[in-house]
Amino acid sequence: MIVEAKKARFSEPLKLTSGAVLPEFEIAYETYGELNAARSNAVLVCHALNASHHVAGSYANEPDNVGWWDNMVGPGKPLDTNRFFVIGNNYIGSCFGSTGPTSANPATGKPWGADFPVVTVEDWVAAQARLADRLGIERFAAVMGGSLGAMQALQWSLSCPQRVRNSIVIAATPRLSAQNIAFNEVARQAIMTDPDFHGGHYYDHGVVPTRGLRIARMIGHITYLSDDAMMEKFGRQLRRSALGFDFGADFEVESYLRHQGDKFSTYFDANTYLRITKALDYYDPAAGYGGDLSAAFARAQADFLVVSFTSDWRFSSARSREIVRALLDNKRVVSYLEIDAPQGHDAFLLDDPRYFGALRAYFGNIAL
Amino acid sequence: MTEAETIAGWVSPGARVLDLGCGDGKLLRRLWETRQAPGYGVEIDDAKVLECIRNDVNVLQMDLEDGLAAFADRSFDTVILSETLQAIHRQEPLLVEMLRVGREAIVSFPNFGYWRARIQIALAGHMPVSKELPYQWYDTPNVHHCTLVDFEALCGKLGCKVLERVVLTGGEPVSTLPNLLGSLAIYRVSA
Numbered sequence: 001m002i003v004e005a006k007k008a009r010f011s012e013p014l015k016l017t018s019g020a021v022l023p024e025f026e027i028a029y030e031t032y033g034e035l036n037a038a039r040s041n042a043v044l045v046c047h048a049l050n051a052s053h054h055v056a057g058s059y060a061n062e063p064d065n066v067g068w069w070d071n072m073v074g075p076g077k078p079l080d081t082n083r084f085f086v087i088g089n090n091y092i093g094s095c096f097g098s099t100g101p102t103s104a105n106p107a108t109g110k111p112w113g114a115d116f117p118v119v120t121v122e123d124w125v126a127a128q129a130r131l132a133d134r135l136g137i138e139r140f141a142a143v144m145g146g147s148l149g150a151m152q153a154l155q156w157s158l159s160c161p162q163r164v165r166n167s168i169v170i171a172a173t174p175r176l177s178a179q180n181i182a183f184n185e186v187a188r189q190a191i192m193t194d195p196d197f198h199g200g201h202y203y204d205h206g207v208v209p210t211r212g213l214r215i216a217r218m219i220g221h222i223t224y225l226s227d228d229a230m231m232e233k234f235g236r237q238l239r240r241s242a243l244g245f246d247f248g249a250d251f252e253v254e255s256y257l258r259h260q261g262d263k264f265s266t267y268f269d270a271n272t273y274l275r276i277t278k279a280l281d282y283y284d285p286a287a288g289y290g291g292d293l294s295a296a297f298a299r300a301q302a303d304f305l306v307v308s309f310t311s312d313w314r315f316s317s318a319r320s321r322e323i324v325r326a327l328l329d330n331k332r333v334v335s336y337l338e339i340d341a342p343q344g345h346d347a348f349l350l351d352d353p354r355y356f357g358a359l360r361a362y363f364g365n366i367a368l
Numbered sequence: 369m370t371e372a373e374t375i376a377g378w379v380s381p382g383a384r385v386l387d388l389g390c391g392d393g394k395l396l397r398r399l400w401e402t403r404q405a406p407g408y409g410v411e412i413d414d415a416k417v418l419e420c421i422r423n424d425v426n427v428l429q430m431d432l433e434d435g436l437a438a439f440a441d442r443s444f445d446t447v448i449l450s451e452t453l454q455a456i457h458r459q460e461p462l463l464v465e466m467l468r469v470g471r472e473a474i475v476s477f478p479n480f481g482y483w484r485a486r487i488q489i490a491l492a493g494h495m496p497v498s499k500e501l502p503y504q505w506y507d508t509p510n511v512h513h514c515t516l517v518d519f520e521a522l523c524g525k526l527g528c529k530v531l532e533r534v535v536l537t538g539g540e541p542v543s544t545l546p547n548l549l550g551s552l553a554i555y556r557v558s559a
Contacts, residue, residue: 324428325438328408331384335421336428340414354414361421 001057001074001081003030003067005097010130014092017282020117023106027131028053028090028097032073033081035137041368042085042137044128045073046145046152049220049276050268052096055088056081071351078360083368084141089131091124091152093275098127101271102203114200118275121151121283125159128152132163141366143302144168146348147315148276151283154323158285161301166366168359170307171348173319174293174326175284180314183223184277187216191270200271209270214261216273221260226311226344293322294329303333305362307355309347310340335362369541372398374534374554375448375474379403383445386470388432388462389452391416393425400425405446433457436465444470451552453477453519454510460522467528467559476554479535481515481547500551516547523557532556 007026014022030053035042045055047068056067056074073079073086090098093116101116132140143156143164150172157167173180191197194212198205225233234253249255289295304327308320317338327334339355341347347355372395379385383405387396390409393416399405408426411417420427430438433456447470449462454477456462466473478500479485485496495505503510514522516535523530535542535550542550 321430321438328438328443329440333406333426334408334428335426336430337417338429354418357418358421361418365421365424 001032002060003032003054003057004059005030005053007097008131008134010127010134012130014123014127014130016117016123017120018118022092022099022117025092025099025127026097026103027092027099027127028094029131030054030057030067030088031135032056032086032088033084035085035135036368038368039137040139040141041083042087042132042135042140043079044132044140044143044156045069045079045086045088046124046128046143046149047088047090048145048147048149049280050264051149052094053088053090053098054096055086069349071349072356072359078356079144079363080360084363087131087135087137089128091119092127093119093124093272093279095267095269095272100269101200101275102269111203113203113271116271116275118278118282120279121148121155122159124152124279125155128156129160129163139163139165141368142166142168142363144170146170147172147345148280151280155283155285157300157302157304158296161299164302166305166362167300167302168305168307168362169320169323171309171312171315171320171345172306172323173315174286174323176281177319181281183219184281187219188274188277190215190219191273194270197270200274202270208265210265213265213268213270213273214258217261217264217268218257221257223314224344224346226313226342228311229343229346232342293326297326297330297332300327300330300332305335305337305359307337307339307348307358309343309345310338311342312345312347314345369534369536369539371450371476371536371552371554374536375399375450375476376402378472378474378532378556379405379446381405384443385446385448386410386439386444387448387450388436388466389449389455390420390425390427393420393423393427395448395450396420396425397423432462435461436469439469441468442471446470446472446474448474450474450476451478454513457511459512460526463522463526463528467526467557472531472556472558473528474554474556475519476552477514477519479515479547479550479553480513481517482537482551483548484551486548498551516550516553519553519555523555528557528559530555530557 011024051068054067056070093100101112105112143153145153150169153167156164191212194209196207197209237252239255285296286293308317324336385405385407387409396407417429447466488496534554535546537551
């Protein structure tokens with residue numbers, strides 16, 4: 001499937017949760033399949049930390065640049081683009097096309113950098129709603145995402161209850177735990193204490209806080225995999241013929257993390273990383289209801305599919321069961337899958353037949 | 369008369385139903401179609417969970433042995449445990465939970481006091497294997513069998529009321545000597 005990245009520009013200011021105002025913004029997006037005459041077959045796909053609007057297919061001039069959820073989305077895939085009109089979008093604050101810290105600040109003509117406001121999941125949904133308006137979609141057949149994308153799928157059902165028929169919430173949590181926030185804080189500290197960070201104004205200095213980004217990515221990567229999955233993948237396998245008795249990469253896992261960190265630091269923006277982890281930390285729809293998640297979901301009108309993976313210790317199944325409980329308390333239509341998969345948080349990106357079979361069946365039952 | 373017909377007859381139109389160990393969701397589908405009763409199933413088996421989703425039935429993949437903490441007090445009109453009781457390790461707390469979560473419970477199980485089972489133990493001297501209980505003792509999902517007498521004693525101990533009882537053999541209701549002549553027992557109980 002050959003796809004094309006597009007941009008939608010919005011000149012009406014967007015008031016953010018923080019109180020700051022984004023005077024104008026762009027959203028990068030892609031679409032797959034055709035919107036039907038009734039405009040009833042649109043599905044919005046929301047991405048997690050380091051992905052983008054490039055959900056499926058590949059570009060004509062970059063055949064190897066395959067979308068991050070290409071196994072899930074496409075013709076004949078579980079989210080079948082022969083039947084659904086699927087929209088991939090890039091959230092604001094990202095560094096992959098939508099307005100973010102690397103974009104020009106209209107007030108100065110220079111990149112926003114450290115001045116780009118902190119954005120929230122609620123802000124992303126508000127921006128995505130503008131994109132939906134622009135594309136003429138009043139109501140989505142489904143809004144779907146994994147991890148941070150799942151938070152957006154949840155928030156859509158709360159911010160715009162009438163605009164979502166199905167909310168598909170995968171590897172989610174309704175709020176980060178202290179441990180989750182702690183990992184994010186270590187990642188942020190790694191970035192902010194990098195001498196090349198310059199208080200977020202590193203563009204002006206022509207440098208990138210590469211060391212901080214590397215460490216942030218390494219920490220993140222550890223939380224995406226289960227202990228078992230890491231052991232299975234690397235074991236204690238040595239990188240070199242014998243122990244080096246120095247501080248080079250002895251073990252395969254060290255080499256892997258270094259490689260992942262290096263790769264990440266060449267394409268990801270540090271200011272974006274700081275903001276995304278804050279958006280994760282801040283997300284807590286129950287906060288306005290005295291911590292009562294059931295009260296928070298009283299306004300939801302969507303049907304829900306919630307999926308968790310038993311080896312996910314980042315956002316464990318217990319967190320998904322909290323979401324299910326809140327939905328049951330509100331008599332929402334909900335199904336919940338707890339997939340006994342060994343890969344950890346990253347399992348949501350892999351094509352486990354139980355997981356993909358259920359999604360295929362669920363989408364198949366959505367009337368258009 | 370089938371078990372499903374009996375259960376459907378006991379579910380009021382529009383009642384909220386929770387089916388524990390719901391299998392492929394066909395009972396819930398039937399209760400929705402014939403009684404307009406919205407419901408949720410609880411099932412642990414991956415293949416059966418997938419069948420539920422295909423059957424467009426709400427299913428929650430959870431382990432009944434972990435209890436019913438996902439469900440609020442009195443959040444259902446009827447909680448069903450159909451031919452699953454014998455496969456549960458801790459039956460007493462589950463029955464208590466069912467009557468916390470639901471106004472009424474419907475419980476069905478293969479009657480271990482059925483004469484064919486008794487003969488296999490008493491005369492042939494081996495654990496019963498039959499159409500209703502097709503498993504060898506060493507390879508079975510079932511862990512705690514009981515008879516009508518046993519179940520009613522447990523209801524007595526828990527202080528719950530038996531509202532109705534239907535006993536079936538080969539799809540026919542049994543009224544005489546049900547604990548001897550019935551192969552399947554279906555109870556409607558309340559707290």
